[in-house]
Amino acid sequence: QSALTQPPSASGSLGQSVTISCTGTSSDVGGYNYVSWYQQYPGKAPKFMIYEVSKRPSGVPDRFSGSKSGNTASLTVSGLQAEDEAEYYCSSHAGSNNPVVFGGGTKLTVL
Amino acid sequence: QVQLQESGPGLVKPSETLSLTCSVSGGSISGFYWSWIRQPPGKGLDWIGYIYDSGSTNYNPSLKSRVTISADTSKNQFSLKLTSVTVADTAVYYCARVGDFSVKDWGQGTLVTVSS
Numbered sequence: 001q002s003a004l005t006q007p008p009s010a011s012g013s014l015g016q017s018v019t020i021s022c023t024g025t026s027s028d029v030g031g032y033n034y035v036s037w038y039q040q041y042p043g044k045a046p047k048f049m050i051y052e053v054s055k056r057p058s059g060v061p062d063r064f065s066g067s068k069s070g071n072t073a074s075l076t077v078s079g080l081q082a083e084d085e086a087e088y089y090c091s092s093h094a095g096s097n098n099p100v101v102f103g104g105g106t107k108l109t110v111l
Numbered sequence: 112q113v114q115l116q117e118s119g120p121g122l123v124k125p126s127e128t129l130s131l132t133c134s135v136s137g138g139s140i141s142g143f144y145w146s147w148i149r150q151p152p153g154k155g156l157d158w159i160g161y162i163y164d165s166g167s168t169n170y171n172p173s174l175k176s177r178v179t180i181s182a183d184t185s186k187n188q189f190s191l192k193l194t195s196v197t198v199a200d201t202a203v204y205y206c207a208r209v210g211d212f213s214v215k216d217w218g219q220g221t222l223v224t225v226s227s
Contacts, residue, residue, distance in 0.1 A: 002155055034212040038156075045205060045220050046156065051213040089156055093212035099169055100146075100212055102156040
């Protein structure tokens, strides 16, 4: 069982927006602004997409955005494109004994 | 941007020790945090632990008794040892660079199967 809770699946039509949630506790998501998001295609390594809740590394399209409210973080993908279909994982810092904890992943389907 | 490459046996027998090495190119391992993460087939990501420079380490509490991460700055490599493996340790193992609690650079991953 993963430390952070994500919905198993999400979907949206081409061009629309979709939001994926990542729910933790005050000991992880709610306690630190160190939430990250990763995109993973089948058989490939994850790709770093969002850090510190809402910051994008260089090269990540601005269609990807992150936010947080309380113990829940969210990833929003706007203007959905076919290549956005992938698995998305969140992670959070959870204190010195748990530097990084992951969510269980959300399979995003582009209709 | 650094490149990371995992290497090691793809098959390990139950009760034996899993050993993997990560070779880092495009930058020095000194001054950064380096991590191992695994992903069982069809499942999510599981944090194993990290090493900073060639010294301090931090391990997932659930694996702490069986894990050792070490680094060799002269070879620009870091390594993972996981003892007393079972079939539950079968996974793709990734080495990675961590910064500010984000996994910023990933190796391609290597599948390790635990089977007799």
